[in-house]
Amino acid sequence: MHAPGLVRWLLALGTAVTSMAVGAAADTARTTAALRPPVHVAVAANFAVPFAELAARFTAATGQRTTASTGSTAQLAAQIRNGAPFAVYLAADTLQPRALERDGFAVRGTRFVYAIGKLVLWSADPQRIGPDGRAALAAAGVRHL
DSSP states (O other): OOHHHHHHHHHHHHHOOOOOOOOHHHHHHHHHHHHSOOEEEEEEGGGHHHHHHHHHHHHHHHOOOEEEEEEOHHHHHHHHHTTOOOSEEEOSSSHHHHHHHHTTSSOTTOOOOOOOOOOOOOOSSHHHHOSOHHHHHHSTTOOOO
16 A cells, blocks of 8 residues: 555544445455555654554554554654655654655655644643733743643
């Protein structure tokens, strides 16, 4: 399976629940997939938990197994540069994948943003933050986050 297709399929599983009829042909395809070696995936540590759920759903639906290696985006990029056999690279930024593509360590034209994070200021005590997070951060009693 082409790596970007795998990632798109995994992400689609995470955002939509689908149902399908499973016949003899699908069972045969799953059995064949189960005999293939696992797809090796490099996963940024901050995406390890969501990836584990997506990978389990992917394997349940297709029979194709995955093996994840987690670490920092830069560590995983260094492993790729040194020959690590990853079919998919789920990075926490766009810089490392862009550099890998530029330097010939990734298939050109297959790179895409799969998620966009959002920084949130949160407290178990709703009075601590209030409607303006900037004011809460500037308060005299705040020493660290």
